[in-house]
Amino acid sequence: MSLIPFLKWAGGKRWLVSRHKDLFPVHYNVYFEPFLGAGSVYFYLNPKQAVLADINEELILTYIAIRDNWRELEELLALHQENHNKDYYYFIRGESPINQIERAARFIYLNRTCFNGIYRVNLKGKFNVPIGTKDKVILETDNFREASELLSRAQLHTSDFEQVIDASSTNDFVFADPPYTVRHNQNGFIKYNENLFSWNDQVRLADSLWRAKNRGVKILSTNANHQSVRELYEERGFNVHSISRYSSISASAEKRNQYEEIIVNANI
Incomplete structure (x- = not known):
């Protein structure tokens, strides 16, 4: 039985694990989560080994x-x-x-x-x-x-995401859920997000996930459904689909709207 997260967190993914369980790999070695937040995916998956990190020291x-x-x-x-x-x-x-x-x-x-x-x-x-x-x-x-018992299997770090992702190896699984907003996915997206998660951070994240993909790491990442973000991952050979907490996954542009997010995956 999965644990319910004890924190409420902006951008939390309780809806993702409740509606889209099929997105996650069944078999992998070590679970890596560089943007831990409330840990909805971690508590759902209940992995045997994990490396968990966040830039938030508290x-x-x-x-x-x-x-x-x-x-x-x-x-x-x-x-x-x-x-x-x-x-x-x-x-x-x-x-x-x-x-x-x-x-x-x-x-x-x-x-x-x-x-x-x-x-x-x-x-x-x-x-x-x-x-x-x-x-x-x-x-x-x-x-x-x-x-406590589940966390006893995990390494916990206050860390930037890049070094955490770079530590993953073949057949490990990285779930990356960076900070982003879905309410400014069209006009002003990059400007609005600059203080939340800068464009340079977006590029660093895409590059670090690309390196992990090439090492044979299983990858699932979420992000804003904005063309500039989609292109970052499509250019690096990732599978990119739109997703909404209110509807099923769709690759069709007609079914996307400004409140949807994207799912990026590889090797799954």
């Missing part, structure tokens, strides 16, 4: 805390639940704990009670999302014990 520290000390983390979340109110939220938001477990509990608490589960920091690196309407800190779907 996120990776939270996964490490769950892997190494989930009981204490759960106790701290219960305290946050007991004390939660508007004043308490902003007090915790303004805190900068040093202890790893406290940092992880703070991260999960803010994720579950902030506005829309958004992760955003200001220029000083301080989390600045206002309080949201949800007040549940402990969820019925939480299973930190099993998450």
